[in-house]
Amino acid sequence: MEDKIFIVGQLVSKTCAKCGSEQSHAITTLTKKGLISKVTCMVCSTVSAFKSGIAAAKDDGKVKTSTPYDRTRTYRKGQTMMHSSFGYGEVLSVIEPQKIDVKFTDGMRRLIHARNEA
Numbered sequence: 001m002e003d004k005i006f007i008v009g010q011l012v013s014k015t016c017a018k019c020g021s022e023q024s025h026a027i028t029t030l031t032k033k034g035l036i037s038k039v040t041c042m043v044c045s046t047v048s049a050f051k052s053g054i055a056a057a058k059d060d061g062k063v064k065t066s067t068p069y070d071r072t073r074t075y076r077k078g079q080t081m082m083h084s085s086f087g088y089g090e091v092l093s094v095i096e097p098q099k100i101d102v103k104f105t106d107g108m109r110r111l112i113h114a115r116n117e118a
Contacts, residue, residue, distance in 0.1 A: 006036055014039060015088070015105075018046040025050075074114040075100050083111075 006012075008027050016023045018041065025039035028047060036050040069081040069089075079091045081102070086109060089102040100113050 006030055016041045017048050018044050071112050071115045
């Protein structure tokens with residue numbers, strides 16, 4: 001699989017934390033490895049960190065942020081999370097004592113939870 005090369009000024013799509021919707025963002029800074037670190041919204045000019053393309057979700061006109069996904073935490077239906085790879089998600093159902101179905105922007109994923117690390 002070929003690594004994607006990014007350039008400062010290039011446009012990427014991301015959910016804007018301020019606007020609360022998917023917007024075009026210009027790449028502002030890159031890491032030494034060439035990964036996107038900061039972007040600027042083309043609509044509201046907000047500068048934000050670039051993590052998996054999603055920063056927050058909008059609910060009833062208010063921007064809602066979530067805690068990072070933690071597989072040792074116990075989740076219930078309706079809770080939200082920010083996954084490092086999949087972005088913002090909402091728990092739709094608890095399947096088994098240690099499995100949950102989570103809806104992300106790119107689809108449904110089954111994750112583990114309530115996993116005691118020994």
